[in-house]
Amino acid sequence: xxxxFDEQLxxxxxxxxxxxxxxxxxxxxxxxxxxTQDIVTxxxxxxxxxxxxxxxxKIENICFQLLIQQQPVARDLRNITAALKxxxxxxxxxxxxxxxxxxxxxxxxxxxxxxxxNIRKMSAETIMMLLQAVEAFVEKDRSKAEKVIDHDxxxxxxxxxxxxxxxxxxxxEPDCGEQAADLxxxxxxxxxxxxxxxxxxxxxxxxxxxxxxS
Numbered sequence: 616x617x618x619x620f621d622e623q624l625x626x627x628x629x630x631x632x633x634x635x636x637x638x639x640x641x642x643x644x645x646x647x648x649x650x651t652q653d654i655v656t657x658x659x660x661x662x663x664x665x666x667x668x669x670x671x672x673k674i675e676n677i678c679f680q681l682l683i684q685q686q687p688v689a690r691d692l693r694n695i696t697a698a699l700k701x702x703x704x705x706x707x708x709x710x711x712x713x714x715x716x717x718x719x720x721x722x723x724x725x726x727x728x729x730x731x732x733n734i735r736k737m738s739a740e741t742i743m744m745l746l747q748a749v750e751a752f753v754e755k756d757r758s759k760a761e762k763v764i765d766h767d768x769x770x771x772x773x774x775x776x777x778x779x780x781x782x783x784x785x786x787x788e789p790d791c792g793e794q795a796a797d798l799x800x801x802x803x804x805x806x807x808x809x810x811x812x813x814x815x816x817x818x819x820x821x822x823x824x825x826x827x828x829s
Contacts, residue, residue: 619684620687623684627694630670630677631753634667634670637709638708639742639745641660641663641708641709642738642741642742644659645660645712645719646715649715649716650735657719658716660712661716661717664712667709675699678699681695682695693822693823696821697819697822701752701815701818708745714804715804722797728794729784733776733777733780734801737770737774740769741808741812744766744813745811747763747816748763751816752819755822756819757819760819760823763813774806
């Protein structure tokens with residue numbers, strides 16, 4: 616019975632890695648579509664969000680099967696609980712990639728007034744955080760999870776830079792207010808993705824050490 620249980624735990628780790636790859640690709644494609652104002656790709660990402668939802672349900676089903684098949688030991692229970700919490704954050708990351716894509720479609724008719732360097736940097740940082748958080752779960756690597764949490768400050772600083780740049784644009788070009796608000800939301804979604812990656816990393820630490828989350 617335990618052999619079967621361990622096989623399902625390995626399947627859980629594999630599916631978590633797969634979902635992490637799905638949302639990594641969604642973020643990368645969403646930001647690239649945003650930068651190039653590619654509405655075809657943006658619409659595909661919006662449509663593909665249902666695939667992320669389906670993967671979330673698949674992982675949740677694995678977790679529930681693990682819980683009902685036998686009484687998990689404390690370590691296993693922490694692992695399963697963390698996975699259930701993590702996939703919620705991962706699904707929301709997928710939602711935010713779709714939200715960025717929706718804004719890309721809305722802004723496709725006009726060139727951006729904002730230099731997009733810091734938004735590009737934000738996307739790179741959040742993708743790195745996400746990948747390391749999922750790897751930390753699979754590898755049971757507390758130090759890697761802690762690095763993800765520390766890295767969130769970089770994303771927050773980049774968000775503030777984008778916000779200040781947009782404020783300056785509105786001051787000099789008041790007619791650009793609507794686009795500036797949409798651009799701010801793009802950066803806000805990326806900032807939230809960083810927050811979700813941080814949440815995932817905190818659940819990794821819980822699964823390893825059973826420490827209360829702040």
